[in-house]
Amino acid sequence: MQSPAALATHPAATPRVRELESSNHLLGDRAALDAAWERNGYWFFRDVLDRGAVARLRAVYMQLLGGYGVADPADPEARYNGASLEGFPFRMDPLSKRKAWQPFVREPAIHAFFRHLLQDEPFWIPTVEYRATPPAADRTRSRLDFVHQDGFYNKGIPFRICWIPLAEIDDEVGGLILGEGLHRGPILHDTQQPPLYPIPEGAVPADRWRRTTYRPGDVLLMDLNTPHTGLANHSDRFRLSMDIRVMGANEDPPMVGRLTVVEAHAVELEGEDGRSGRFVVDEASYCRGLDGQQVPLADIATRFHVGDEVILAARDGRATIMRPIH
Ligand SMILES: O=C(O)CCC(=O)C(=O)O
Ligand SMILES: [Fe+2]
Incomplete structure (x- = not known):
């Protein structure tokens, strides 16, 4: 050095x-x-x-x-x-x-x-x-x-x-x-x-x-x-x-909160600001892992866990983006 x-x-x-x-x-x-x-x-x-x-x-x-x-x-x-x-x-x-x-x-x-x-x-x-x-x-x-x-x-x-x-x-x-x-x-x-x-x-x-x-x-x-x-x-x-x-806050921001349910094709989230719900995760969802790389749909249930803090954007009950907060 x-x-x-x-x-x-x-x-x-x-x-x-x-x-x-x-x-x-x-x-x-x-x-x-x-x-x-x-x-x-x-x-x-x-x-x-x-x-x-x-x-x-x-x-x-x-x-x-x-x-x-x-x-x-x-x-x-x-x-x-x-x-x-x-x-x-x-x-x-x-x-x-x-x-x-x-x-x-x-x-x-x-x-x-x-x-x-x-x-x-x-x-x-x-x-x-x-x-x-x-x-x-x-x-x-x-x-x-x-x-x-x-x-x-x-x-x-x-x-x-x-x-x-x-x-x-x-x-x-x-x-x-x-x-x-x-x-x-x-x-x-x-x-x-x-x-x-x-x-x-x-x-x-x-x-x-x-x-x-x-x-x-x-x-x-x-x-x-x-x-x-x-x-x-x-x-x-x-x-x-x-x-x-x-x-x-009025520009439809994503939700930030903890996952309460993780399934192969859906997650449930409890948002910090009181917004919460169940969201379908499908081919149109872009899920990212902690390493910043896309998580294949088949791996959602193993790569995300109940209690994980995530950012989740959704439209019509479907997750468009889900990524962990590091
Ligand atoms: O600060 C840097 O070096 C890059 C910052 C950056 O990529 C960002 O703010 O999105
Ligand atoms: Fe940047």
Whole structure:
């Protein structure tokens, strides 16, 4: 492992990409917000989230980094100290387990922002990624981690992706880069290439990429079909961000709850918000396992269990999507 000093002096391959368009001036104007979304496939808001709330979430990350001995929890820059990352939970499972997103979205100022933005009660879909990405060890690879459209893997749940930086993320640290105005076009994933169905190189024209230097308080919302990826971290710091998905409570959100019955062709679910019921699972249902791969219909009864927490979307008593909450 290189020392942090060596990492810091390594030349960063900074892509020359245009800035995200800010939609701050459109807040409160539903029609203008919708028009920006239709045109660009995202809203970027600068310095709108309560920085105290963001700092409290960041502190949870820093505690974990400190606990694993890979950064000083008091370091405002979250620099990687070079200690071994063996055993470091790259998916931040301890934060998933304790649902670190919940206290954050319940912060009154955070709730108020999204309530105002959506002009509806926010419904949070607990598909959450906590990212504390260490500096990339291999800097010869492309900086585009994995370009994708979330919609390709989440058909039927029309959420907005909500990407939240918890610290400054400049172009060396990387952060999120997206293709502007491509969300109403064709799905870009190559359906001939299972199991990952990658988006071919060049499918996002070079002049469509957008990013910015993200700061605490900023938030980026993206359409589920906006192509995007994280950029490899070429700094000496951890990249700290959280992404979660949101809808309006009146936009027919999926159910979130525990399975109470699992049969070969049906499940019963008790939803957290009181919605519950019995749902047929058939060929038209898209069921995903914890590994993100589709679960064959024949395996439903063995791969899902009573007590599992799942996200389930249904139409006319039939499950359209069922996936576990990790
Ligand atoms: O933060 C990243 O690296 C990727 C984020 C992402 O794919 C998402 O928010 O859907
Ligand atoms: Fe994504």
